[in-house]
Amino acid sequence: MFPDDPALPLAEETAPTTRCRIIATATEHFREIGYQKTTVADIARALKMSPANVYRFFDSKKAINEAVLERLIGEVEALVAGIADRPGLSATARLVAAIEALHDDSLRRLEEFPRVHEMIEAAMGESWEVCRHHVARITAVFERIVSDGVACGEFFTNDPALAAGCLHAGIARYTHPLLVSQPTLPPVPPLPAMIAFLLRGLAPESGSKAEPGMVR
Amino acid sequence: MFPDDPALPLAEETAPTTRCRIIATATEHFREIGYQKTTVADIARALKMSPANVYRFFDSKKAINEAVLERLIGEVEALVAGIADRPGLSATARLVAAIEALHDDSLRRLEEFPRVHEMIEAAMGESWEVCRHHVARITAVFERIVSDGVACGEFFTNDPALAAGCLHAGIARYTHPLLVSQPTLPPVPPLPAMIAFLLRGLAPESGSKAEPGMVR
Structure with missing residues (x-):
């Protein structure tokens, strides 16, 4: 087909x-x-x-919207995946860069495309597979970086997939096109402070590496 | 007037x-x-x-919307403030209960009121003072609980206001009416896992209380 x-x-x-x-x-x-x-x-x-x-x-306007969104989404997914693979950077530096890239991309899209929220709302209502796959792919990139960080002792978590999901959910206010897109929205902490707060959730504590099975 | x-x-x-x-x-x-x-x-x-x-x-439909929202918002603000003042509970327990109350309230509103997103979008677009004040009041309640937790050594942070802002921003995916309102949205970690992840950002570390001036 x-x-x-x-x-x-x-x-x-x-x-x-x-x-x-x-x-x-x-x-x-x-x-x-x-x-x-x-x-x-x-x-x-x-x-x-x-x-x-x-x-x-295209079967429908919905299908056209999906194709348009997938093209836009594909660009930021490639960007974030590229950051995850960047050599010579710590896991922390890659996670920070990936989150900043998602935030900057959302802001830039909105500037170029003030009506993008109509497409996003339509997609959230009727094309939820597109939304799900996008979230899953970005979360998978986060998980890859978190696992690298755990492997080298930079992070601690027993469940990198869950930690990646929490990180991704935790930045929605800074990256979700419906929330980043309102210039008059209530103020939030600066993104670097928010990232630092979230990364404390991954900090290895003294002795934690000696007890990999410990429930946290 | x-x-x-x-x-x-x-x-x-x-x-x-x-x-x-x-x-x-x-x-x-x-x-x-x-x-x-x-x-x-x-x-x-x-x-x-x-x-x-x-x-x-009322000067306008916008002013009516603000009054309707303020009534709805006032109810959850009173609920969360009541949780913050609940005697005999640890700061952690009160923070968990406050976040769960915000989440449950958003879900309940949506069930009772499937078109609530229209009012919220209108408010985000033209009544941003209502949104700002609501966010500020909830963040202030979080700050009060965080400060209590710091005072009794349950939490550590040099900046309870910033930590409260990060906590509040970090739960948007679970409490913001535009994001909680989509039953088909991509899955997120269960709320208790998300809260546990965020609270690790407030955990006192060994020695941290001995160095209150330390930059984190």
């Missing part, structure tokens, strides 16, 4: 291009007009194609 | 009642029809009064 399947007939060869053009035009419309007010007919008209042709590639 | 000002003429004596009736009717409409679709004229019609009479009490 995916258009770059080599088994598809020749007429489908331009499909990936068409798909990309639909995503680019939809992104533009969602940015300028907003997700709610954009129709599939608007996107088709801008591309000088029939709505039926758009529907050959 | 406030209707229970004793200097107001006699004809205004029923004003607090009228004000309360407007708030009650608006709450009902916002719950059943939603904030966006409710007009001041709808509220006036349900109360068999003129829109002009509603405007004698």
